[in-house]
Amino acid sequence: MLSALKRLLIGQPLKSAELGDQKLNKTKALAILSSDALSSVAYGPEQILIVLITISAAALWYSVPIGVGVLILLLALILSYRQIIFAYPRGGGAYVVSKENLGVNAGLLAGGSLLVDYILTVAVSISAGTDAITSAFPSLHPYNVNIATLLVIAITILNLRGITESASILAYPVYLFILALFILICVGLYKEVTGTVSPEVHVTMGTPVAGITLFLLLKAFASGSSALTGVEAISNAIPNFKEPGPKNASKTLAAMGLLLAILFSGIVYLAFAYGIVPKAQETVVSQIASYTFGRNYMYYIIQGTTAMILVLAANTGYSAFPLLAVNLARDKYIARMFTIRGDRLGYSNGIIFLAIMSIILIITFKGRTEHLIPLYAVGVFIPFTLAQTGMLVKWVREKPKGWIVKLTINLIGALISFTVMLIFFITKLGQVWPVFIFLPLIVYTFHKIKKHYEAVGEQLRITTCEPSVEIKGNVMIIPVAGITHVVENSMNYAKSLAPDQIIAVYVAFDREAEKQFQEKWECWQPDVRLVTLHSHYRSIIQPLTKFIDTVEHKANESNYRVTVLIPQFIPKRNWQHILHNQSSLLIRAFLLYRRDLIVTTVPYHLKK
Structure with a gap:
């Protein structure tokens, strides 16, 4: 039944030869890999206004030059990542860039x-x-965590079906969002140019504002970033x-950068032109749409597509996390299981791990993760800074053709990224301080995993100088619970x-049962030695392991190996397991980690 459900949800397994069919073209890649960046248009400009309004409404005109600064950083990042x-x-x-150019620790930090x-x-x-869904339907608000968890599960299943299939489905809402915002910006600009919007609704650019400081402008710039x-x-x-x-990826990156620049600058400018003031109850995009179209069908289309893109932004994580995990796993810094492809040729272990950790976060913070956004942004700008610094080192070391231009691009990007990162740390220390704890812990864990893998490899390698022990013979211990076909087998x-x-070995709980079993055994298996152990506290494990330790100690002195052979019957139906004492599994689990002991199970399958 579980197998049938898995096939229904995920689909039939794909052959390894079909891997090429699971690659993305530029159109699908743009949708599936850009949703996170494009969705930030819904809150990035608003973050700028939220900082500026702390001075006064007159300070909101600074959003335009700050938006230009964000676009300059975007250009530097696009050019830099194109080179990467x-x-x-x-x-x-x-x-990879940080590890190869700045050292292992820098790479692991990134x-x-x-x-x-x-x-x-x-x-x-x-x-x-x-939140967008429950805002539209307030009666659903108490079920925020449940709805969020279900959405994570739905997107996880979609990604487990394969990257091509998920991209085919998710492309429609992403492009619908882009189209809706393009219409919003075009109509809004038309109204502004034709004079429909009164110039008196906003302060003229360049108006002096009392109380404005460089620190506050930098804070607004960091928030907008x-x-x-x-x-x-x-x-x-x-x-x-x-x-x-690489060629297709660079074109997709350029297309994403162009779309993000147009949408971001359009929203920033319309917010200034309309004199939008951030509200707790209504987003900036909602206010712009309301001013532009009124509360008609276009308004609801924009709000609906915005809600969809915010949900689908999660898919960028599902696309990028498994591949980054593969690179770390190949270098032995995280578990090797992340390199295994699933039935649908995706890195399913990475997808499932990402889903579980995300659900844990949602449940822990009860679906209210706003105060995680600064951590979210810092988590990006640390790698931004390290990657571009790494590229600086690469160009200086290798000096390829045109390296001065490349160096300049990365230098500008590195300086701006580092500045933004510092501003986040300075202005939002109360929210981002956990970074100073969990990032060093993560790097430490990476090193411990790497050390473990190296130790395992060293011990398994047959070229090591550790001499192999010659085994002269074998002693088999069989725990028995009765005279049955399972034991006979x-x-x-x-x-x-x-x-x-x-x-x-038979463990008895009372003397009479012990005596009766010995008599039956003599008749049934007279050629096999029987040892009976009396358990005063009705425990099988304790007397059995004590006896095994004694035999093992004597056997090791003579280079004999001890094997514990555990009889186990297997019910015909899986659900029937819960009806039986799992003594054999307990014994196996207890003995499995003994150093010089071999533990094996002999199954006996029931037919009814």
Whole structure:
């Protein structure tokens, strides 16, 4: 039944030869990898206004020059990540660039930051989308966490079906959002140009404002830069593109940058032209749409597509997280299971892990993850800064043709990214201080995992100087609970291996049962030695393991190996397992980690 449900939800397994069919063309890649960046248009300009309004409404005109500054940073990032795509065509983005040019720890810091950022992307985006839904239907507000969890599960299932299939479905709402905002901006600009909008609704640009400081302007710039989260996702996901991967990825990156620049600048300018003041009850995009169209069908289309893009922004995390995890796993910094492709040729372990961590965050913060947004932004600007600094080192070291221009691009990007990161740390220290704790812990964990894998490899390698121990013989211990076909099956198997000695062990809880079993055994298996152990406290494990320890100690002195052969019957139906004491599983679990002991199970399958 579980297998049938899995096939229904995920689909039939794909052959490895079909991997090429799971690659993305530029149209689908733009939709699936740009949703995070494009969705930030819905809150990036608003973040600028929220900071400026703390001075006065007169200060809101600064949003236009601040928006220009954000666009300059966007251009620097797009040009920088385009260079990264061609320099590192296998993907990995900031992690690979930092590791190869700045050292392992810098790479792990970038990789760890991005892993956390993608988890936050899913949690924050889904929660924001859920808020949009429950705002439209207030009666659903008590079920925020349930709705958010269901949305995570739905997007997870969609991604487990394969990247091509998920991209085909998710492309429609993404492009619908882009079209809706283009219409909004065009109609809004037309009204502003034709004089429909009164120039008196906003303060003239250049008007002196008392109380404005450079610090506050930088804070507003940093807040607006949150609109650039997700820009790096394409450089991480180059292996998902159809060939030629780097060329297609760079074109997709350029298209994303152009769309983001147009939508961001359009919303910023219309907010200034309409004299929009941020409200707690209504978003800036909602106010612009309301002023432009009134509360008609176009308003609701814009609000609906905005809610959809906020939910679908989570899909950028689902696209980029598994591929970044693959790069870290190949370098042995996280579990190797992240390199395994699932039935539908996606890295399903990474997808499932991302979903679980996101749901935990949503439940922990009860679907209200607004105060995680600063962490979310910092998690991006740390890799931004490291990646561009790494590219600086690369150009200086290698000096390829035209390296001065490339160096200049990365230098500008690195300086702006570093400035934004510092502003976040200075102005939002109370919200981002956990970064100073969990990032070092993540890097430390990466090193511990790497050390473990290296130790395992060293011990498994047959070229190591550790001498192998010559085994002279084998002693088999068989725990028995009665005289049954299950025990008979195990006895026959043990005898077929011709060990030096077979010892059957029976643990009795009362003396009379012990005596009766010994008599029956003498008649049934007279050639097999039986050891009976009396348990005063009705425990099977304690007396059995004590006896095994004694035998093992004597066997090791003579270079004999001890094997514990555990009889186990398997019910015909899976649900029938719960009706039986799982003594054999308990014994196996308890003995499995003994150093010089071999533990094996002999199954006996029931037919009824």
